[in-house]
Amino acid sequence: MLKVASFDIVFQEIPGEVTLALNLSNCPCHCPGCHSQHLAEDIGEEVNEELLNGLLARYGSMITCVAFMGGDAEPEEVAKWAEWVKSRALKTAWYSGRTSYPRNPKVLDYLKLGPYIESLGGLKSEKTNQRLYKREDDSWIDITSVFWKKNLAN
Numbered sequence: 001m002l003k004v005a006s007f008d009i010v011f012q013e014i015p016g017e018v019t020l021a022l023n024l025s026n027c028p029c030h031c032p033g034c035h036s037q038h039l040a041e042d043i044g045e046e047v048n049e050e051l052l053n054g055l056l057a058r059y060g061s062m063i064t065c066v067a068f069m070g071g072d073a074e075p076e077e078v079a080k081w082a083e084w085v086k087s088r089a090l091k092t093a094w095y096s097g098r099t100s101y102p103r104n105p106k107v108l109d110y111l112k113l114g115p116y117i118e119s120l121g122g123l124k125s126e127k128t129n130q131r132l133y134k135r136e137d138d139s140w141i142d143i144t145s146v147f148w149k150k151n152l153a154n
């Protein structure tokens with residue numbers, strides 16, 4: 001089962017979206033230099049309809065997207081709950097630490113792939129190995145460079 005260790009309303013993780021980011025625990029990736037090592041633990045509240053309905057009742061009117069941050073141990077569960085979110089007319093995103101596409105990517109509007117490698121940095125680093133994709137019809141468009149343009153503007 002997926003568990004939410006914490007959540008935030010975020011503005012930069014998914015460009016152009018106001019996102020409810022669900023930080024999922026039980027991360028199996030163990031990236032050296034991980035910025036959120038507590039997410040390797042089995043902590044938090046189970047993702048179920050009660051939890052998601054409660055979050056959407058509180059934040060649904062201010063968000064445009066729900067992002068599953070992690071959950072790589074149970075990709076089918078991420079797909080299941082992403083489909084549930086999509087049926088509520090919200091966009092969906094998955095921040096995965098893996099390098100390959102999930103089996104059912106059509107339930108996602110955005111997909112981040114790639115483990116965190118400290119020497120290369122996260123999405124805001126132009127050296128990063130990580131990629132953020134936006135789905136347009138059946139194609140995935142690499143939009144990672146949006147983060148770098150923001151860096152130039154700052």
Ligand code: SF4
Pocket residue numbers: 027028029030031034035036037039070096097115116
């Ligand atoms: S995928 Fe994210 S949370 Fe998991 S080990 Fe890597 S950096 Fe940490």
